[in-house]
Amino acid sequence: MTFVPVRGTRFGRWxxxxxxxxxxxALLAVVPLVASPPRLALAAEDPPASEQHPEDDGEKKQGFxxxxxxxxxxxxxxxxxxxxxxxxxxxxxxxxxxxxxxxLALALGYFHPTKGRAPASHGxxxxxxxxxxxxxxxxxxxxxxxxxxxxxxxxxxxxxxIGGAGGGTVNLTFFGFGDEGPSEDDGIDFSxxxxxxxxxxxxxxxxxxxxxxxRYVFAATDTEFDxxxxxxxxxxxNLAGISALVEYDTRDxxxxxxxxxxxxxxxxxxxxxxGGDFDYGSVETAVRYYWPIGERWILGFRADVDAVGDDAPFxxxxxxxxRGVPVFRYLGNYVATFEVEPRFKIGRxxxxxxxxxxxxxxxxxxxxxxxxxxxxFGTGFRxxxxxxxxxxxxxxxxxxxxxxxxxxxVGSAW
Numbered sequence: 001m002t003f004v005p006v007r008g009t010r011f012g013r014w015x016x017x018x019x020x021x022x023x024x025x026a027l028l029a030v031v032p033l034v035a036s037p038p039r040l041a042l043a044a045e046d047p048p049a050s051e052q053h054p055e056d057d058g059e060k061k062q063g064f065x066x067x068x069x070x071x072x073x074x075x076x077x078x079x080x081x082x083x084x085x086x087x088x089x090x091x092x093x094x095x096x097x098x099x100x101x102x103x104l105a106l107a108l109g110y111f112h113p114t115k116g117r118a119p120a121s122h123g124x125x126x127x128x129x130x131x132x133x134x135x136x137x138x139x140x141x142x143x144x145x146x147x148x149x150x151x152x153x154x155x156x157x158x159x160x161x162i163g164g165a166g167g168g169t170v171n172l173t174f175f176g177f178g179d180e181g182p183s184e185d186d187g188i189d190f191s192x193x194x195x196x197x198x199x200x201x202x203x204x205x206x207x208x209x210x211x212x213x214x215r216y217v218f219a220a221t222d223t224e225f226d227x228x229x230x231x232x233x234x235x236x237x238n239l240a241g242i243s244a245l246v247e248y249d250t251r252d253x254x255x256x257x258x259x260x261x262x263x264x265x266x267x268x269x270x271x272x273x274x275g276g277d278f279d280y281g282s283v284e285t286a287v288r289y290y291w292p293i294g295e296r297w298i299l300g301f302r303a304d305v306d307a308v309g310d311d312a313p314f315x316x317x318x319x320x321x322x323r324g325v326p327v328f329r330y331l332g333n334y335v336a337t338f339e340v341e342p343r344f345k346i347g348r349x350x351x352x353x354x355x356x357x358x359x360x361x362x363x364x365x366x367x368x369x370x371x372x373x374x375x376x377f378g379t380g381f382r383x384x385x386x387x388x389x390x391x392x393x394x395x396x397x398x399x400x401x402x403x404x405x406x407x408x409x410v411g412s413a414w
Contacts, residue, residue: 070387075349079388098405099172099326101140109133127157128254143171149198158204160211167195174229174314177332177363190225192315202245209250215243215266218275221315233313240276243268253390255411256382257290258298270312280309284318288414300341302357302414307365308333320359323407324376324400332361334368339376341413349384351392355413376400380409 070077091107112130130153136146149164173187202213219239225232244267251260266284270276289301306318310333319331322339339357346352356377362368380396396407407413 072387073348077385077387079386094408095137096405096407097139097327098324098400098403099328100143103137103139103143105135105137107133107135127153128160129153141171142169144168145170160202160213162198162200165195165197167193169193172328173326174225174232175329175331177231177314177317177361188225188227188229190223192224193222195220196239200245202247209248211245211247211249213245213247215245216274217241217243221313223315231314233315237278237313238276239270239278239313239316240274241268241270242274251288251290255386255390256384256392257288257300257412258390259290259292261290262286262288270316278311278313278316280311282306282308282312282316288412296345298343298345300343300412300414302337302339302341304335304337306335318361320361320374322357322359322374322376322398322400323355323378323396323413324398324403324405325359325374326400326402329402330359330361330374332363332368332371334363334365335359335361336368339414343382351382351384352379353382353394353396354379355396355398374401380407382409 066080068076068078068080070080091109092104094102094104096102110132112132128151130151132150134146134148136144138144145166145168147164147166149162149166152161153159154161170192171189172192173189175187196217196219198215198217200213200215202211204211217240220236221239222236223232223234225234246265247262248264249260249262251257251262264284264286266282268282268284270281271279283306285303285305287301287303291299291301293299304321308317312333314331317331317333318335319328320335320337321327322337337357337359339355341353341355343351343353354377357375359374360368360371361374362371376398378396378398380394382392382394385391385393391411393408393410396409396413398405398407
């Protein structure tokens with residue numbers, strides 16, 4: 001599940017993804033405690049303290065840790081002590097992004113009771129949870145964001161809804177469009193205050209792994225640059241648009257897939273008629289394919305191709321998204337990104353990954369082929385921390401054109 005507080009601004013989408021992914025493990029960590037909380041007082045049938053035996057304390061302690069031990073293999077598992085994990089769950093988890101510096105995410109989520117979460121007719125993966133949450137994040141460069149939202153699944157996972165709103169301040173550096181930049185080495189710092197909302201609904205076609213739907217987004221922004229920059233929108237502006245959505249998804253899990261294909265197509269139209277200040281269109285395509293090779297290897301492929309009209313404001317442009325590459329560093333009206341990630345299972349829980357990718361960004365489509373290549377490569381590891389959800393977590397070390405970055409990865413890095 002991905003909650004997007006401000007879909008129209010690319011950085012807003014990045015923040016929303018990190019808030020949910022980074023918080024998921026922390027939410028799961030308290031599920032066993034809520035599903036089977038430790039008793040804080042003696043029950044009526046418990047014997048008086050004077051009649052209790054010392055070994056009882058050891059059994060109680062063992063019972064507490066048993067909630068985090070998978071009965072199948074005896075390993076650490078945050079979903080071992082729960083079936084559905086409904087209730088209120090708080091979290092606090094750090095994250096890292098080279099464009100903003102390290103940060104901390106805080107959230108409170110409520111997982112609603114669900115029925116029929118894993119319909120056999122829709123494949124092996126369970127349906128996404130129905131969850132309501134509020135979240136906030138802040139980084140060392142003064143960037144902060146807060147959001148609240150709700151994700152709901154209806155009628156045996158045939159209808160999926162996302163709604164939410166958020167706001168904050170984003171402090172980044174502008175390096176120009178594609179190969180055109182005001183300062184290739186240092187860039188120009190800018191700050192954007194943003195408030196936005198999103199409403200989205202998708203509907204399954206028949207009994208197929210295909211969804212179609214629509215989305216409306218609105219964002220009010222106020223942007224200030226440290227220096228004057230030609231060709232960019234500054235001051236107050238509004239962005240409003242509607243999108244037609246198509247999604248094909250056969251992944252075995254939405255968290256850390258081992259097999260399957262997910263392909264999406266978003267056709268968007270932004271207009272003054274809808275409440276914004278800009279008129280333009282955009283096309284976003286994304287493909288994720290996971291190919292199991294034997295019992296131990298999973299080969300992952302990723303491809304993203306985005307195109308945005310000439311009248312779009314600079315903060316709505318796509319950018320190259322690769323581990324080790326700062327967000328918003330390489331942006332343009334046309335962006336293509338490709339990445340491959342082989343994963344090798346050492347055992348049932350542990351695995352190691354390697355990855356490498358390349359991206360290009362250009363102002364004009366004819367210049368995309370000749371645009372500078374943005375590359376990355378790196379390695380990392382995963383631990384299957386929630387077997388019932390198919391969720392792995394771990395660390396990645398990525399090298400991009402400018403620097404080496406370490407990431408805490410929750411679920412898929414894509």
